[in-house]
Amino acid sequence: MTATTTSATPVAVPKRRLRDRLPVAHQLRQSVGLQRGMLVAGLVITGLFVLTAIFAPLLAPYGFAQLRGEDGAFGSQQAPSAEHPFGTTVGGYDVLSRVIWGAQTALLVIIVAVIASIIAGVLLGLVSGYFGGWFDRVLVVVCDAIYAFPSLLLAIALSIMISGGQSSLWGGILAAALSITVVFIPQYFRVVRAETVRIKAEAYVESAKVLGASNGRIMFRHVLRNATRTLPLIFTLNSSEAILTLAGLGFLGFGIEPTAAAEWGYDLNKALSDVTSGIWWTSLYPGLAIVLAVLGITLVGESLNDLADPRLRGRRRVAQAAGQVAETSVVPGGTLSAGPGGLDGLESGESFDEHGIEVKR
Structure with missing residues (x-):
C-alpha cells in the first residue's frame, strides 16, 4: 500500500493596496452615510487650510505687513473692491492677504506645539506607566494639576514669561507653541500611561522579559507601538484646540506683532471697534477663517473617533x-x-x- 501524504495548501495573504496605506484611506472606505460625509467635508476643509498655508506667498496678493501698492497707500478701512476683495483693516493692511498669511502662522504653531507635546507626553507616559513607583505618582499629580488649571490662563502666563507678551515671528510662534505644549502634555501622558500599564501585563511582554530583553527594547519595540494607536485622534482634536488657543492669545493682546506675522486673533482684536461702526469686513473674514479651520480639523477627528469605536460604525x-x-x-x-x-x-x-x-x- 502506498501512503498518500497531504500537504496543507499555503494560504495567500493579500497584500494591502497602496491606497489603503495612505493616511485616513482605510477609514474613508469604512465610513458610510453621515460618517463619510463628515469625514470627506473635514478632509476637504483641512486640505484647503493646509494648502493655503503652504502656498501663502503665492496666493496672497500682498505681504502681511504691506501698506502701499503701486498706486500708493492702501488706505484705512477701505470697503471691499477689485483691488482689495476683502477690504482693508484699520491699520491699512489688506484683509485678504492677512487671512491667507494667518493660515501659515496657525499651521506653524500647530506643528511645533503638537509635535513637541506628543514627544514629551509619550515619553513621560511610557516611562511612568512601565516603571511605576514614586516617579509615576509624582508625574500623575503634576499632570493632574496642570490639566485642572484653565488652559488659556496658563497659556497667557507662559506667553508673558517667555516673550513678554509680544514678540517677533519665530519668537511669538515659539512662545505660543510652548505655552500650548504645556497644556497638551497631560493629555498624551494620561492616554499613553494608561495603555502602558495595561500592555505591560500582557503575555508577550512577560515572554520578552523571560527571554532577557532589556527594558528599553521592551518599551520601544513592544509597548510603544501598541500604546500610541489612539494618538492620531488626539492629534486632530488638539490641532483645532491649538488654533483656538493661538487666536485667544492674539485676541487678548498676547500674540505676535503685526509687522512680524499675520495672526487671526490679533486682527479680530483690532476689528472690535469697527463692528459698531458698520465696518463688517475687518472682523468677518478672520473669524470665518478660524471657524472653518477648526471645523475642518474637528470633523476629521470626530469621524476618526467614531470609526475607531466598533459600536459607532455603520455595521452593514x-x-x-x-x-x-x-x-x-x-x-x-x-x-x-x-x-x-x-x-x-x-x-x-x-x-x-x-x-x-x-x-x-
Missing part, C-alpha cells in the same frame, strides 16, 4: 468590507452563522440550533 458597510463574519457561539449548545450582514443577523431575533433549525425565542 463595515461587515461587507471585512468579509464573512466567523461562526459566533451565542446559544448554549449551538452556533449562529453571521453572514455579510454582521451584527444585523444577531439582532434580528432569529436563532438556529446545531442542525440549522430555527429556534423561536
Whole structure:
C-alpha cells in the first residue's frame, strides 16, 4: 500500500493596496452615510487650510505687513473692491492677504506645539506607566494639576514669561507653541500611561522579559507601538484646540506683532471697534477663517473617533468590507452563522440550533 501524504495548501495573504496605506484611506472606505460625509467635508476643509498655508506667498496678493501698492497707500478701512476683495483693516493692511498669511502662522504653531507635546507626553507616559513607583505618582499629580488649571490662563502666563507678551515671528510662534505644549502634555501622558500599564501585563511582554530583553527594547519595540494607536485622534482634536488657543492669545493682546506675522486673533482684536461702526469686513473674514479651520480639523477627528469605536460604525458597510463574519457561539449548545450582514443577523431575533433549525425565542 502506498501512503498518500497531504500537504496543507499555503494560504495567500493579500497584500494591502497602496491606497489603503495612505493616511485616513482605510477609514474613508469604512465610513458610510453621515460618517463619510463628515469625514470627506473635514478632509476637504483641512486640505484647503493646509494648502493655503503652504502656498501663502503665492496666493496672497500682498505681504502681511504691506501698506502701499503701486498706486500708493492702501488706505484705512477701505470697503471691499477689485483691488482689495476683502477690504482693508484699520491699520491699512489688506484683509485678504492677512487671512491667507494667518493660515501659515496657525499651521506653524500647530506643528511645533503638537509635535513637541506628543514627544514629551509619550515619553513621560511610557516611562511612568512601565516603571511605576514614586516617579509615576509624582508625574500623575503634576499632570493632574496642570490639566485642572484653565488652559488659556496658563497659556497667557507662559506667553508673558517667555516673550513678554509680544514678540517677533519665530519668537511669538515659539512662545505660543510652548505655552500650548504645556497644556497638551497631560493629555498624551494620561492616554499613553494608561495603555502602558495595561500592555505591560500582557503575555508577550512577560515572554520578552523571560527571554532577557532589556527594558528599553521592551518599551520601544513592544509597548510603544501598541500604546500610541489612539494618538492620531488626539492629534486632530488638539490641532483645532491649538488654533483656538493661538487666536485667544492674539485676541487678548498676547500674540505676535503685526509687522512680524499675520495672526487671526490679533486682527479680530483690532476689528472690535469697527463692528459698531458698520465696518463688517475687518472682523468677518478672520473669524470665518478660524471657524472653518477648526471645523475642518474637528470633523476629521470626530469621524476618526467614531470609526475607531466598533459600536459607532455603520455595521452593514463595515461587515461587507471585512468579509464573512466567523461562526459566533451565542446559544448554549449551538452556533449562529453571521453572514455579510454582521451584527444585523444577531439582532434580528432569529436563532438556529446545531442542525440549522430555527429556534423561536
